[in-house]
Amino acid sequence: MSTTVEKIKEIELEMARTQKNKATSYHLGQLKAKLAKLRKELITPSGGGGGAGIGFDVQRTGVASVGFIGFPSVGKSTLLNLLTGTHSEAADYEFTTLTTVPGCVVYNGAKIQMLDLPGIIQGAKDGKGRGRQVIAVAKTCHLIFIVLDVLKPLTDKKIIETELEGFGIRINKAPPNIVFRKKERGGINITSTVPLTNMDNDEIRAVLTEYRISSADIAFRCDATIDDLIDVIEEKSRRYIPVIYALNKIDSVTIEELDLLYRIPNSVPISAEKGWNVDELLEMMWTKLDLKRIYTKPKGQAPDYTSPVVLKANACTVEDFCRSIHKSILDSFKHAIVYGQSVKHQPQRVGLGHVLMDEDVVTIVKK
Ligand SMILES: Nc1nc2c(ncn2[C@@H]2O[C@H](COP(=O)(O)OP(=O)(O)OP(=O)(O)O)[C@@H](O)[C@H]2O)c(=O)[nH]1
Ligand SMILES: [K+]
């Protein structure tokens, strides 16, 4: 019996050997689905526990978390220490950090947890080093800093992206716009609002057969690839997480080299050791986290701009606002009065379902 890792290697080899054409598309679709299933096997913790493992589970605090991923000695711990004032051992030898080290930064009034992690190496997702535990922690974060050494950013970037991808993390990407509904009967019904140029019916059929799906409605609303389809079928094991590339150690390159680095999308060149350009990194972090600051205004008083209630973009209704203060508020809630971007009239009376925007000012009126 070969191991899961060996089986994956065999399939990857076979895919590399198989030319993509009309005659092979069914076979390739089948291989891709098989690969996705094996990967899932690999990343599902055995023994049923959902935790990442000893030394990797830390108490989670704050409204959002940022995980640090990178090769050994790129400066992850130095960066954590700089941003949060925590002490995580930093040294010039690899694998200095062996567990998750949490720190905390308050930015725009929002408490954000930062998680320094051990370095990963190529093959991490297949169980090399502690890669699987490390990536499992990153998968629970709202944002990932991929920390790269500026002296070799592009090769490292590619390797790390592949490791995260293999673990079901989709970076800087929205979920594919595919509506997938499994049914008891009725066969496969495929519709699309745009021409599908990346896959043919044989490939789709192969994937569905591999997943033993015989009845489903599938509506493609984007020019999806077969990998997108698999992601939608495997929805539960996928996470769509924004990433910032922190290009560290810019104190060791020239201005000309720095200029080139700025062309990498979603990247911020920094020096964790010298504290250079940290403001830009935090600003981009804030943008990517997409948090909403809501200021409370007690009736008849000035708004409190010092300590906003911070909400996530996917949960920022008036109801979410009330809940995050105290759920008992909901019992006596009559309506809310809102000033800010989310309302047309200043102020405007709204109900629990109203969606708030960044820097809105809210007064809760009780029954
Ligand atoms: N020149 C320079 N060196 C840096 C910078 N940031 C970190 N270093 C050095 O790089 C080495 C590794 O730093 P660490 O912070 O331990 O790196 P790490 O990524 O946490 O390493 P592991 O925990 O082993 O994976 C140390 O010698 C740091 O002093 C930087 O901005 N510039
Ligand atoms: K180190």
Ligand SMILES: [Mg+2]
């Ligand atoms: Mg470290």
